[in-house]
Amino acid sequence: MEYEAVIGLEVHVQLKTDSKMFTSVAHKFAEPPNTLTDPVVWALPGVLPVLNFEAIRKTIELGLMFGCKIPEITKWDRKNYFYPDSPKNYQLSQYDQPLCEGGGVEIELPGTNRAEMGAHRVVKLTRIHLEEDVGKLTHFATDSLVDYNRAGTPLMEIVSEPDMHSSEEVFAYMTSLKNTISFAGISDCDMEKGQMRADVNVSVRPVGETKLGVKVEMKNLNSISNVRNCIDYEIRRQIECLKKGIPLVQETRRWDAQLGVTQSMRGKEDAHDYRYFPDPDLMPVKISGELLESIKAGLCEMPFDRQRRYMKDYDLPYSVTSVMSIDRGLSEYFEEAVKTYSKNPKAIANYLINDLLRELGAAASAEASESKSGDGFEDLEGEMTVFGHSSHKERLESCRITPANLAGLVKIIDDGVITKQMAKEVFVEMFATGKTAEAIVEEKGLKQNSDTGELEKFALEAMAANRKAVDQFKAGNDKAINALIGPIMKASKGKANPAMVLDTLKKLIAQG
Amino acid sequence: MSEELYFKGVSELSQMLDRREISAVELAQAFIDRKNAVDPKVGAFLSADESDTLDRATQTDKRIAAGEKLGMLDGIPVGLKDVLAVRGQKLTCASKMLENYVSPYTGTAMKNLESRGAVFFGRLNMDEYAMGSSCENSAFQKTRNPWNLECIPGGSSGGSAAAVAAGECVCSLGSDTGGSIRQPASLCGIVGMKPTYGLVSRYGLAAFASSLDQIGPFARSVKDAAILLNGVAGYDRLDSTSVKCDIPDYAANLSADSLKGKKIGVPKEYFGEGIDSEVRALVEKAIANCKEQGAEVVEISLPHTDLAIPVYYIIATAEASSNLARYDGIRYTHRSKSAKDVVDLYFKSRAEGFGEEVKRRIILGSYVLSSGYYDAYYLRAQKVRTLIRRDFEKAFESVDVIMTPTSPTTAFKIGEKTSDPLAMYLSDICTINVNLAGLPGLSLPCGFASNGLPVGLQMIGKAFDEQNLLSYAYAYEQSAGWSGRNPSL
Structure with missing residues (x-):
């Protein structure tokens, strides 16, 4: 019998806000333990929560981007359970009236090769709600320590329908979430920093069966490879059980990344009774029409829409757009440059994705290694991976080459002022100094030689030196002309305008 | 110091400070002396940081010297129920759980008082976590009724009421979740008020039941209560x-003839079974007094009154x-020394730290929220709460104020009801509905029963109509003259 997997995800994403969810303390990463705290975070006697409006706004923003329905009234509930990372021993969350309902996330499955766009589909969402993160426990031989810096951080929970069937789809789903959320500036979604975590629900059933199988939940997966491996393992395990006739039980399992297996944590009968009830300290929130309109007015384009637009309007290749359209810094830079010079978006995109990113990467890694040796701290940023990298926005903003200047470089190449070969040197100079391409060309006297008289003189010399090539060209061997171009470029010290050289040669050969 | 000084009101003491007849430090010292003299009998104070009190009074004196007195409360010793957060002061909630806890921040209501120059004096006894009606649930000590030391002062803000009645502070703050200000005010023969839910910030009040809790004033006169509420x-x-x-x-807007032409609603449900006949008679007499002042008295019905106790306790x-x-x-409370692991730590710390009544209520509360019981208990209780609120809304369509007894009996003997929680719960039968409806309620003395103990009249007002409620109380007080009678200790 053939089996299929049914997978649903609960993805937790920390919001990028100035302060915590219910108090004015800042939330950041890697601060000394228990420094980002106040009486509210410690849950001292008498404190009360105050809603972070920015977090509500950002969650609604994401909901609107995913086409969710935003109910008029949303409320806050207490989820009661004891654990030392939770200072109040209840978590403020949303039980039955979340901020966002329904909607869907467009995903892209891998294409046949990296240059090809893969198939797209929409993964249905159940809801998105807002809650608070908990602190962090560190266990030692006889003691445990708790750090409440993370406690109270605004946390979105994005709940999908059981609408995925493979780890590839889940990867595509999480990639799409990350791209959308980080582009909109709602979160950096850095899994290494715990800004994005996933709970995965997996069940299997015979193909053709419409009823869902027995659900197994795996909690708090903190890297994309863990998510993938855990799902693959769990699908295999469940199918094997069914084939052997071992009944599956509804349970929560823990992923052991070292052993590469899942292990039972607790069964259904041990599930918590969270004793949810409406939080009496917070009033329900009415989402006004004006608020919705103002958020709608500021919504950014969805990454896949942007990609399709780049491919259609600018005729850019898929591989370039798939890098550019998911990064706010790159897209904004690109569009700004195209605004300055609209005739060659392709060249601008190429310079941006290839040359500029390479230079920026080199500069950043030089800086990183310097600071590493300097203060002895580990580089927390880690490698740039799809899930580790944060937007290029900051780097591009501090980059010396402005979008207008990059456009200017492309323009003078197109206008024949400099050759592509020379442009490389100009680009390096621009990156180092921030000067315009024109200024550098002027300073260094790099201007292409378009002096007809001089070029004719070089051409006649070259023809005289190589009659054989002239004759061959005349006889119909088009390639023979290349043998004449080299000496002319050499004579002009590389400044000869290649197009003019070709025209001049053809003209003179035809005459002579 | 003459005995009259510690039974004087806020405005009179404030004028004495203005006229430099006494300094704030002298005033504070007088109350410290008074506390040290009578509190061994009364037991209202859990602790008192006397040097902090004198420091605060010194600041007042500096302001007076500079001609910068902040108002009537500047320099006035105010006692605080030990459930209110003040930076650097203990905050025990009368529980072993917080025996050594010192608050690192000041709650908003207390900050408001500080900004008016009030001199905080003492942490006053209460039922543990404000759960109780007699102060007997304090983990630390009994508080006695200044009118009869054999009797309870009421609760949960029993220390706040007893301290004011005994002249150990000029006025005090308490908190009221089901009657915890009004009932002890009634039993101690003073004025106590629970404001409309939302009038006074709860930030800095250790929560018992968030949707019911309010901070409110105790004083020996309506005017002082009005000043403290401001x-x-x-x-x-x-x-x-x-x-x-x-x-x-x-305080400035109080009017002695405010009852004239007003309609007083008297709900029949509050005068039936369980109400002591002497209490009923004195309350009826007080209502008759109001009628003589030109008010119209009408019988009304609040049909869901008898559901208050079950709804409240859910x-x-x-x-x-x-x-x-x-x-x-885990963080700042009592921690059991014998715990083996984290679950054991929770069980043992809480078993050792909480008293019986607190445990009883935590178990009851956890039960009614449990999966499968939520709809039958909590959700249903919320629906009945709405009905109770509507009863009052409907009544206030035709009346200006509702008058009832505050407590069904006068103060009972210490130990009399400790073994019968249900009997104890019934002592809040007249006050609980007001919290469920979120309305302002005030208790003021309306006479003494034959046992020599004071009886309180409860006035219930419209939401955020504190001004009129205080004015009606003031009119009755001026006419009946029960305020100003003080116990001899």
């Missing part, structure tokens, strides 16, 4: 349930079970 009331960004509204100068305990979860042995 000192604490006001919208607070830190309390999402606090309400933006205009706050008049309550909602309040549900909220409490969650509010008290933070007292867990």
